[in-house]
Amino acid sequence: MGVQDLPAQREAVPHLTTALRGPLLTLERHFLDRQAAIEAWFREQWQRTPAPFYASVDLRNAGFKLAPVDTNLFPAGFNNLAPAFLPLCVQAAQAALERLCPEARGVLVVPESHTRNVHYLESLATLQDILAKAGYLVRIGSLLPDLEGPRELELPGGRRLCLEPLRRRGDRVGVEGFEPCLVLLNHDLAGGVPEILQGLAQRITPPVAMGWAHRSKGEHFALYREVVREFAALVDIDPWLIEPLFLRCGEIDFARREGEDCLVRNVEQLLEAVRRKYEAHGIRREPFVVVKADAGTYGMGVLMVRSPEELRRLNRRQRSRMRTTKGGQPITRVLLQEGVYTFETWAPGGEGEGAVAEPVVYLIDHFVVGGFYRVHRARGPDENLNAPGMAFEPLAFAEPCNTPEAGQDPDARPNRFYAYGVVARLAVLAAARELARLRT
Amino acid sequence: MGVQDLPAQREAVPHLTTALRGPLLTLERHFLDRQAAIEAWFREQWQRTPAPFYASVDLRNAGFKLAPVDTNLFPAGFNNLAPAFLPLCVQAAQAALERLCPEARGVLVVPESHTRNVHYLESLATLQDILAKAGYLVRIGSLLPDLEGPRELELPGGRRLCLEPLRRRGDRVGVEGFEPCLVLLNHDLAGGVPEILQGLAQRITPPVAMGWAHRSKGEHFALYREVVREFAALVDIDPWLIEPLFLRCGEIDFARREGEDCLVRNVEQLLEAVRRKYEAHGIRREPFVVVKADAGTYGMGVLMVRSPEELRRLNRRQRSRMRTTKGGQPITRVLLQEGVYTFETWAPGGEGEGAVAEPVVYLIDHFVVGGFYRVHRARGPDENLNAPGMAFEPLAFAEPCNTPEAGQDPDARPNRFYAYGVVARLAVLAAARELARLRT
Numbered sequence: 001m002g003v004q005d006l007p008a009q010r011e012a013v014p015h016l017t018t019a020l021r022g023p024l025l026t027l028e029r030h031f032l033d034r035q036a037a038i039e040a041w042f043r044e045q046w047q048r049t050p051a052p053f054y055a056s057v058d059l060r061n062a063g064f065k066l067a068p069v070d071t072n073l074f075p076a077g078f079n080n081l082a083p084a085f086l087p088l089c090v091q092a093a094q095a096a097l098e099r100l101c102p103e104a105r106g107v108l109v110v111p112e113s114h115t116r117n118v119h120y121l122e123s124l125a126t127l128q129d130i131l132a133k134a135g136y137l138v139r140i141g142s143l144l145p146d147l148e149g150p151r152e153l154e155l156p157g158g159r160r161l162c163l164e165p166l167r168r169r170g171d172r173v174g175v176e177g178f179e180p181c182l183v184l185l186n187h188d189l190a191g192g193v194p195e196i197l198q199g200l201a202q203r204i205t206p207p208v209a210m211g212w213a214h215r216s217k218g219e220h221f222a223l224y225r226e227v228v229r230e231f232a233a234l235v236d237i238d239p240w241l242i243e244p245l246f247l248r249c250g251e252i253d254f255a256r257r258e259g260e261d262c263l264v265r266n267v268e269q270l271l272e273a274v275r276r277k278y279e280a281h282g283i284r285r286e287p288f289v290v291v292k293a294d295a296g297t298y299g300m301g302v303l304m305v306r307s308p309e310e311l312r313r314l315n316r317r318q319r320s321r322m323r324t325t326k327g328g329q330p331i332t333r334v335l336l337q338e339g340v341y342t343f344e345t346w347a348p349g350g351e352g353e354g355a356v357a358e359p360v361v362y363l364i365d366h367f368v369v370g371g372f373y374r375v376h377r378a379r380g381p382d383e384n385l386n387a388p389g390m391a392f393e394p395l396a397f398a399e400p401c402n403t404p405e406a407g408q409d410p411d412a413r414p415n416r417f418y419a420y421g422v423v424a425r426l427a428v429l430a431a432a433r434e435l436a437r438l439r440t
Numbered sequence: 441m442g443v444q445d446l447p448a449q450r451e452a453v454p455h456l457t458t459a460l461r462g463p464l465l466t467l468e469r470h471f472l473d474r475q476a477a478i479e480a481w482f483r484e485q486w487q488r489t490p491a492p493f494y495a496s497v498d499l500r501n502a503g504f505k506l507a508p509v510d511t512n513l514f515p516a517g518f519n520n521l522a523p524a525f526l527p528l529c530v531q532a533a534q535a536a537l538e539r540l541c542p543e544a545r546g547v548l549v550v551p552e553s554h555t556r557n558v559h560y561l562e563s564l565a566t567l568q569d570i571l572a573k574a575g576y577l578v579r580i581g582s583l584l585p586d587l588e589g590p591r592e593l594e595l596p597g598g599r600r601l602c603l604e605p606l607r608r609r610g611d612r613v614g615v616e617g618f619e620p621c622l623v624l625l626n627h628d629l630a631g632g633v634p635e636i637l638q639g640l641a642q643r644i645t646p647p648v649a650m651g652w653a654h655r656s657k658g659e660h661f662a663l664y665r666e667v668v669r670e671f672a673a674l675v676d677i678d679p680w681l682i683e684p685l686f687l688r689c690g691e692i693d694f695a696r697r698e699g700e701d702c703l704v705r706n707v708e709q710l711l712e713a714v715r716r717k718y719e720a721h722g723i724r725r726e727p728f729v730v731v732k733a734d735a736g737t738y739g740m741g742v743l744m745v746r747s748p749e750e751l752r753r754l755n756r757r758q759r760s761r762m763r764t765t766k767g768g769q770p771i772t773r774v775l776l777q778e779g780v781y782t783f784e785t786w787a788p789g790g791e792g793e794g795a796v797a798e799p800v801v802y803l804i805d806h807f808v809v810g811g812f813y814r815v816h817r818a819r820g821p822d823e824n825l826n827a828p829g830m831a832f833e834p835l836a837f838a839e840p841c842n843t844p845e846a847g848q849d850p851d852a853r854p855n856r857f858y859a860y861g862v863v864a865r866l867a868v869l870a871a872a873r874e875l876a877r878l879r880t
Contacts, residue, residue, distance in 0.1 A: 043575070
């Protein structure tokens with residue numbers, strides 16, 4: 001079933017499992033009551049540490065807690081946003097580009113090279129459309145090694161996309177006859193920074209040092225912890241309600257079973273910490289831990305474990321899957337993250353068991369411009385919904401995240417989306433602090 | 441018939457009378473083909489002369505020309521915008537307020553005092569809602585002389601609005617317990633700047649000197665002429681296609697018939713100028729001239745004339761209507777403006793004679809956030825659709841003005857709206873230059 005077969009999107013907001021409603025409503029109520037203070041705080045933060053050009057944040061909503069589990073600075077999936085919110089993206093892109101590069105007239109987009117992934121290509125076409133509508137000349141400079149000249153692609157949705165070979169002249173890159181002052185990176189550089197993008201005189205955003213070859217999830221979540229400490233004090237909540245606990249592990253080699261003892265100890269320690277939190281908050285669930293590559297992407301190199309023994313009993317296939325991530329990059333460091341259940345479910349017919357849904361929130365600059373749910377029928381609430389080859393159905397948010405209605409119930413749609421937007425912005429603020437570190 | 445009785449708004453775009461399509465399509469095509477250059481030019485302009493906080497621009501679309509006829513810096517009518525575009529207003533307000541007053545946490549709105557006009561009150565409630573959703577504490581400090589304490593109003597749409605008496609303490613104004621650093625003026629100060637608003641230490645936006653007691657339509661259109669000269673050179677069009685010709689008259693007293701000879705001569709001269717333009721562009725229409733108070737507002741003090749004789753033959757009632765504008769302010773200077781036919785019509789049933797429609801475009805900062813049509817059944821294409829007591833039907837634009845589709849026809853809806861947005865921004869740029877003059 002494709003997204004077009006889904007019933008009218010106005011009823012398309014996943015429902016929280018009722019039993020777990022209590023605490024999250026408290027959280028949403030908290031946010032609503034303190035909206036002006038929260039927004040003033042964010043404004044101050046963005047002035048100190050400007051947001052990256054764009055981001056998507058994977059959230060998990062356990063009912064009792066709402067937390068980010070991944071912050072992507074080279075987002076794809078723009079095609080999954082509701083077309084009605086395209087104007088919001090356009091306006092935010094205008095504000096972002098005016099700030100980043102006031103004199104720019106054109107933008108060169110450097111995309112990922114996987115041209116067989118039509119979802120990615122549709123996202124790229126949407127991104128190009130957003131930038132063009134924002135009033136820029138936009139061309140796509142591809143890193144594809146076998147690209148000799150412009151390649152026109154016709155997408156399943158009927159749009160056309162033109163990939164052109166990226167060329168370097170001196171300290172500038174461009175495509176034939178087009179060398180704008182702004183290069184927008186939509187490639188996560190998991191395999192390192194290609195030479196052609198090193199030491200450019202042009203402004204390249206996000207900076208190449210924010211690629212996965214340099215970035216570390218552990219560092220991101222360490223900064224997220226700082227952000228959450230400050231924010232939780234402001235709104236007077238237990239920081240844990242919006243943060244997954246985590247531990248970092250040093251050198252590890254899954255195939256050779258090197259570093260495994262340390263890993264097992266850490267898993268044990270983290271499970272115990274989560275268990276204590278569950279007890280304190282009266283949550284009767286079994287804690288689990290997510291082991292993920294510290295520089296992983298595309299949901300690769302991710303493992304869910306419920307006990308240290310489970311980790312010891314990994315079979316050869318499981319171990320081999322944890323050896324490399326996207327592009328065959330070896331995994332040497334891992335992040336242990338508290339597993340956050342996702343108890344948002346979506347029952348199209350309103351009956352029976354719902355499909356599990358995970359919200360993904362999109363930002364351009366510090367503006368929340370929309371989002372969608374990854375909806376998966378076959379997976380459980382404690383599983384990773386962004387796995388290689390997984391067939392999730394994207395379900396666009398029916399409303400934007402910037403129109404909270406304080407007069408309505410905390411779980412009224414605009415307010416649910418507002419809470420998403422707050423937590424996603426906290427994650428992007430952590431990324432903004434990563435960016436600021438690069439500059440100092 | 442109210443707007444809620446209108447058929448589905450997705451089909452609600454007025455149609456241009458077919459015979460007059462040609463030249464305007466050329467204009468729209470011009471804009472589309474030069475979109476990136478136009479947007480780059482606007483960006484540069486806004487950096488030099490920042491836009492006023494908000495504005496609404498009345499346009500007239502004659503098919504062969506598309507021109508602004510009034511630029512309001514204290515807009516009402518926010519309630520007429522499509523609710524779907526509220527997020528766009530919220531986001532633009534965030535960007536505007538961050539720029540104007542980064543440290544602000546609250547906004548004090550000073551509205552018009554006509555509390556019997558429910559349309560105005562609905563607009564005020566929408567404005568408050570936009571600012572609140574943008575993350576500010578918002579309260580309304582009224583200039584109503586008889587207001588002793590907070591007055592709660594319940595609006596027909598079900599919303600509540602609380603007016604509080606504006607109080608001054610030293611060089612700051614506020615309402616009980618609320619003296620934010622930002623005062624947003626939604627009062628056009630046609631009667632002069634009240635003492636309570638003079639010499640404030642707080643930032644007041646738009647500045648009081650932009651009120652109608654100081655502002656002059658003549659000056660606005662003189663600056664608009666400059667803007668249009670530059671823009672027309674950029675996009676290579678006859679400036680007249682987007683500008684109403686005008687002449688200014690000095691001291692005048694309609695009741696005493698003082699200054700009338702000069703007025704008649706000027707009307708004659710202007711009609712002749714328009715006639716020559718009509719001939720040059722092959723337009724078979726009778727020119728007309730609009731006589732309007734130089735500091736007029738609310739569509740008051742407006743007269744349409746087709747010949748100098750018509751002006752001489754004004755009866756006592758017509759003369760008396762031209763003596764004063766809003767709040768009984770005497771009219772002493774007038775602007776003579778080329779009358780622009782409005783050939784946009786809207787036939788709800790798709791048959792018969794259409795109602796005449798006039799687009800009104802809204803901006804917050806330099807972002808076009810939406811608009812609506814004034815639709816009037818009883819009036820002709822050469823009449824003023826914003827007249828006191830007139831019963832226009834507001835018809836929200838079905839799409840935003842910032843998503844042009846270069847691949848579609850120039851008169852495809854997104855493109856029609858884009859052209860509106862371009863011309864409206866030119867008018868607001870003229871207002872930005874008025875603002876800049878205040879500051880030098």
